[in-house]
Amino acid sequence: MTTPPSPRSRYFTLAAVRIAGALGAVLGVVLIARAHVWWPKVLGVALVLSALYMTAAVSGALAARWRSGPPPDGSGPTRWGRRRGARR
Known part of the structure; x- marks a missing residue:
């Protein structure tokens, strides 16, 4: 099993x-603004949309993958605020 990445490397990975x-979205906007025919504009729109989706989806997936879970013994609070096995 591999060792988990340090918090510093996780932060810089998410920032990158x-x-x-x-940068991909800015490139798409520049492509849209400078295009004189329709197909580069379509390519620019596709680039902007894919860059925005990548920013949201990849950042969210990495954050969910690296999110800390409850302690192994189950004594700490869970993501929903209650301990495992605690009565309402």
Whole structure:
């Protein structure tokens, strides 16, 4: 089993994914603005939409993958605020 990445590397990975998505969206907007025929504009719109989707989906997937869970013994609170086995 591999060791989990450090919090610093997780932060910089998420920041890099978000920056790459923003740069892709800016590139798409520039392509839309400078195009004189219809097909580069369509390509620019597709690039903007895919960059925005990538920014949201990849960041969310990585954050969910790296999210801390409850302690192994089950004594701490869960994501929903109650301990395992606790009565209402």
